[in-house]
Amino acid sequence: MAGRLSNVASRILGGNGIVSRSVASSLRLRSGMGLPVGKHIVPDKPLPVNDELIWDNGTAFPEPCIDRIADTVGKYEALAWMCGGLSFFASLGLLAWWNDKASKIPFTPKVYPCDNLRVELGGEP
Numbered sequence: 001m002a003g004r005l006s007n008v009a010s011r012i013l014g015g016n017g018i019v020s021r022s023v024a025s026s027l028r029l030r031s032g033m034g035l036p037v038g039k040h041i042v043p044d045k046p047l048p049v050n051d052e053l054i055w056d057n058g059t060a061f062p063e064p065c066i067d068r069i070a071d072t073v074g075k076y077e078a079l080a081w082m083c084g085g086l087s088f089f090a091s092l093g094l095l096a097w098w099n100d101k102a103s104k105i106p107f108t109p110k111v112y113p114c115d116n117l118r119v120e121l122g123g124e125p
Contacts, residue, residue, distance in 0.1 A: 056062035119125050
């Protein structure tokens with residue numbers, strides 16, 4: 001039994017040469033998967049004018065690098081959204097600064113025994 005297992009293991013590890021060559025070739029080709037984004041095409045002629053605005057990763061549908069939101073939102077509407085968002089965060093920060101309890105009492109009040117040492121600290125007995 002042990003002899004058969006070692007024979008199989010030696011064949012798997014390249015005992016007859018076929019397996020070792022196929023493993024080496026498949027590892028050379030990134031385990032048979034190829035490049036992550038398709039073939040890299042080297043340009044042999046001048047690129048079009050706005051070629052950098054299209055993301056073409058080798059799929060059937062190249063997509064634009066810039067989102068197509070520019071047609072639906074005007075510049076004044078975008079300015080209003082930006083100012084509204086910034087004013088919300090500014091008011092949130094102002095509210096947190098105004099309601100900051102840690103800066104008003106920078107330490108924890110100490111609690112003493114016997115009614116917080118009221119008599120010892122000069123209070124009425």
